[in-house]
Amino acid sequence: MLSADWSHSHCRGVARMVLFEPETVPRGWRRAVRRVDWTLLLLLTLALGFGLIAVYSATSSAGMHHFFSRQLFSAAVGTGLLLLVARFPRPWLERFAPIAYGVGLLLLLLVLLLGRTVYGSKSWLSFAGFSFQPVEVAKVTTVLLLARFLSVEGRSLRQLSTLVKALALIGAPTGLVLLQPDAGSALVFFALCVGLLLWGKAHPLVVMMPVLLPLVALLSLLGTVPLLLGILAGSVGIFLLRPHPIAAVVCIAIVTGTGWGSSALYQMLKPHQQARIQSFLRPEEDPQGSGYHIIQSVLAIGSGGLTGKGFQQGTQTQLRFIPKQWTDFIFCVPAEEFGFLGAVLVLAVLFGLIWHVFSLAHRFEHDPFWSLLLAGIGSIWFFHTAVNIGMALGLAPVIGLPLPLLSAGGSALVANLTFAGLVFNAYRHLS
Numbered sequence: 001m002l003s004a005d006w007s008h009s010h011c012r013g014v015a016r017m018v019l020f021e022p023e024t025v026p027r028g029w030r031r032a033v034r035r036v037d038w039t040l041l042l043l044l045t046l047a048l049g050f051g052l053i054a055v056y057s058a059t060s061s062a063g064m065h066h067f068f069s070r071q072l073f074s075a076a077v078g079t080g081l082l083l084l085v086a087r088f089p090r091p092w093l094e095r096f097a098p099i100a101y102g103v104g105l106l107l108l109l110l111v112l113l114l115g116r117t118v119y120g121s122k123s124w125l126s127f128a129g130f131s132f133q134p135v136e137v138a139k140v141t142t143v144l145l146l147a148r149f150l151s152v153e154g155r156s157l158r159q160l161s162t163l164v165k166a167l168a169l170i171g172a173p174t175g176l177v178l179l180q181p182d183a184g185s186a187l188v189f190f191a192l193c194v195g196l197l198l199w200g201k202a203h204p205l206v207v208m209m210p211v212l213l214p215l216v217a218l219l220s221l222l223g224t225v226p227l228l229l230g231i232l233a234g235s236v237g238i239f240l241l242r243p244h245p246i247a248a249v250v251c252i253a254i255v256t257g258t259g260w261g262s263s264a265l266y267q268m269l270k271p272h273q274q275a276r277i278q279s280f281l282r283p284e285e286d287p288q289g290s291g292y293h294i295i296q297s298v299l300a301i302g303s304g305g306l307t308g309k310g311f312q313q314g315t316q317t318q319l320r321f322i323p324k325q326w327t328d329f330i331f332c333v334p335a336e337e338f339g340f341l342g343a344v345l346v347l348a349v350l351f352g353l354i355w356h357v358f359s360l361a362h363r364f365e366h367d368p369f370w371s372l373l374l375a376g377i378g379s380i381w382f383f384h385t386a387v388n389i390g391m392a393l394g395l396a397p398v399i400g401l402p403l404p405l406l407s408a409g410g411s412a413l414v415a416n417l418t419f420a421g422l423v424f425n426a427y428r429h430l431s
Contacts, residue, residue, distance in 0.1 A: 037360075037427035043353040044405070044420055048075060050346055051406035051413075054333040057312050058326040059408070067326055067408050074410035078417030085421030090429065093422075094369065097141070097148040101169075104141035107134035108176035119400075120270060121182045135185045136415035138173045139380060143192065144422075145169060147373035150200055157202035167193070181270075184399030187387075188380055190214075195379025196372060199361070205243045209251060212237070216255055217262035221277065227259050277397055294394040296322045300332040301343070301392060308339030326408040328400055331392040347389070350404065354382050357423055363430060370426045377419045 052071060059067040088096075107125065111134045115122040124131050146169055149155070155162045174189040190210065197207045212234045219230035234255045238248050266274065300316035309315070314336035316322055322329050335343040361374035381404050388403040390396030402412045 035428045037424055039356055040353070040420065040423055040427065043349055043356065046349045047353060047405040050334060050349065051330070051403075053311075054330050054406060055326050055408045057314075057337060058317060058330065058333050060312070064326075070410055071408050071413065074413045075417070077410075078414040081414060082417045082421035082424065085418055086424035086428070088425060090369070090425075093144065093425075094148050097145045100141040101145040104134070104138035105172060105176065107137055108173060110134070112176065112179055115180070121180045123177075123180045123182050123185070132414075133411040135173075135177050135180075135182065136411040138177070139188060139192075140415055140418050142170065142173055142189065143373060143376035143380070143419075146192075146196060146376060147369050150196070150372050151367075151369035157197060157200040157206070163202065163206065166196070182400075184387075184401050187399065188383060188401070191383035192376055192379050195382075196376055199372065199375035199379075203243075205238065205241050205247065205251065208237065208241065209254070212255060213258045216259040217265075220259045220262040221266060231256055231259055292323075294391075294398065297329050297332050297392045298394050301335040304336040304339040304343070306339050306341060308335075308337045308342055311337055313337060327402055328388070328398065328407070329392055330403050330407045331389055335392075346406070350381075350385050350406075354378055354385065357381065360423065360426060360430075364426065367429070370429060373422060374426055377423060381416075381419070 052068070052075070055071050056068045059065065111123060111125050114125065116124040116126060116131070118124055123133050123135060125134055146166060149169065150157065150162070150166060157163050157166065170189050170193045174186050177186045177189070194207065194210045197210070216227070216230045216234060219226040231252075235252050238251050238255075243251070266277070269277075296316055300314065300322060303309070303316060304314070314333065317325055317333050317336050322332055325332055331343070331346070334346050338345075357374050357378040361371045361378060364371040364374065384401050384404050387396050387399065387401045388407070391398050391401070402409050404416050405413065
């Protein structure tokens with residue numbers, strides 16, 4: 001049996017070797033340490049920690065400890081997938097991408113046939129006692145296949161055939177998600193499309209159109225005058241890009257048709273979907289109905305002041321004035337309990353994480369596969385974060401998008417940790 005003195009001296013020797021004599025550390029250890037993305041690890045740990053604290057605070061006072069337990073379990077499962085994906089050889093990822101994409105589409109089809117309806121959307125599948133959202137699987141598999149498809153030598157988003165095929169790859173899961181119907185998740189694929197078009201150096205007009213069309217559709221809900229001004233501004237923007245005259249006319253016709261058709265489409269939405277849009281446009285008109293979430297959320301964030309009311313001391317959150325505050329409105333919890341400083345810290349971690357992913361994507365300019373994969377992940381995280389924070393502040397409609405790594409939700413957390421595993425994997429391949 002080894003003595004305690006020997007054990008202590010051995011530990012001191014190892015510590016001295018690592019801290020003061022790094023050249024004596026085995027080469028394999030040093031190489032392994034250098035290939036770990038420590039910045040990502042730190043930001044990821046902070047985000048997960050903030051999320052667990054917020055979920056615990058939002059649910060424990062109401063006796064709903066099972067939400068926190070599920071979040072811990074999902075974090076453990078997601079961490080396991082992260083470690084697995086982080087070690088996948090690149091050839092495996094590229095070979096596996098089409099199969100994974102097909103599995104994702106199959107799950108989206110199955111949920112339409114066998115899924116469980118929650119809040120008007122048939123988006124949950126149950127298997128062996130567990131429930132999950134196939135759309136979260138589809139987000140990962142779609143990003144992976146698009147990166148593989150667009151990284152093939154000779155393909156460019158400025159080629160019409162490549163552009164059409166890429167849009168079809170995004171359009172397939174988007175259409176299936178809209179059939180659930182889940183407009184919020186469908187918009188995530190839209191954001192992925194815009195992000196990859198921009199990162200893949202598509203023609204500026206191609207990048208502009210997916211951004212312009214939703215803006216014109218939104219203006220159509222505000223009245224005829226805002227709509228006409230939006231169409232006029234969009235037309236001027238199109239001409240400033242100097243496209244082919246026929247392309248310019250076609251794009252202006254699409255913008256005009258989108259604007260006038262959006263009003264008719266609005267009438268086809270379900271009542272709860274119309275209420276979400278109206279609560280965003282005019283929350284004060286129905287403070288006890290469709291505008292309730294936004295008004296209570298803004299009150300909670302504003303009442304936190306500079307340093308907050310203290311852990312589990314928030315009135316709006318602890319008294320449950322905000323429905324589902326552990327998911328869509330999780331940002332209210334740290335903002336009320338830890339104030340402006342706490343909210344800024346959460347935002348700094350999340351946007352720091354997104355910035356780090358895009359920075360890595362830029363460093364992979366020589367390798368389109370990793371660059372596009374990271375840009376797609378960054379686009380999804382940015383859209384989720386921007387929209388969720390916008391929902392909490394009343395700056396975006398309530399469309400049910402969780403805050404990455406913070407909101408309660410097993411499927412989303414596992415998917416985001418899988419994304420993180422892909423980022424770790426990419427970092428290992430930096431030259």
